Structure formats: structure tokens, C-alpha cells
Amino acid sequence: MADEIRIGVNGAVGRMGQRIVALAHADAGLQVVAAYETSACPRLGEDAGEIAGIGNIGVPVQSEIIQPPDVIIDFSTPEGAEAIAVVCGERRISLVAATTGLNKSQRDSVLTAAQTAAVVMAQIGRGSEERRGGKEG
Secondary structure (H helix, E strand, O other), X not given: OOOOEEEEEEOOOOHHHHHHHHHXXXXXXXXXXXXXXXXXXXXXXOEHHHHHOOOOOOOXXXXXXXOOOOEEEEOOOHHHHHHHHHHHHHXXXXXXXXXXXXXXXXXXXXXXXXXXXXXXXXXXXXXXXXXXXXXXX
């Protein structure tokens, strides 16, 4: 399909990253083209689909962006979200930032990326709502 959105998943080895890989791979409108982790990750080079339990999809886990995807979905750590936001801003790669628990400096890095790239920043989970003084419901 020529109209597929090419996605990269940052935090691909984590529980939520694996789920994003699996769901995106099952969606005909999406194509998982990259899976990212830190350079210290022991699973670098392994296939993201194998890690996610869906079989080989031909996407090795890597620590650097080689061929930029259309969008990166970040479900990593606050430090990982900040790092990928900086790269996305510099390289003008769209970003969906779904990592929670960011401090002010980390949130500011994501917002700075939004000055040069399309960014959607999610505030997911009860904890983030409570920190803002809101009510879940």
C-alpha cells in the first residue's frame, strides 16, 4: 500500500513499545520501519517483531535513526523521550510523545521540538492527571 504511514517506535523493547509494534504491524495503514532503544540495550540487533511476540518483521532494534520514518511513537522513559524529542526537532521528524513522568525540563524539550516538527504530546495515566491537580473520571 503506497499510503502507509511509516512509523518508528522509541522504547520498542519495553512492554508498551512491544504492544505498539504489534498493533501497528497489524494495521494495514501503518508500516513499522524502525525500532529504537538506548545504546546500552542488550537486545539491539534483535527483530522487533520477535521481541513483541508476532514473529520476524525485518526490523532490527537500533540505537540511531538511519532512515527517518514519517513519525516516531515514543513510549520509553522520560530520558528517552527527551533525547528522541531533540533528534526529532533537529531532523524535523513528527513525534507522538506518549511517555509519562516527564519533568519540566524534559517537557520543555518536547515542546521545543514542536517548533520545527509536528508533535503530539500525550498525558496518559492517573498520575499525570493528579500532578496537574485534575480529577480522573
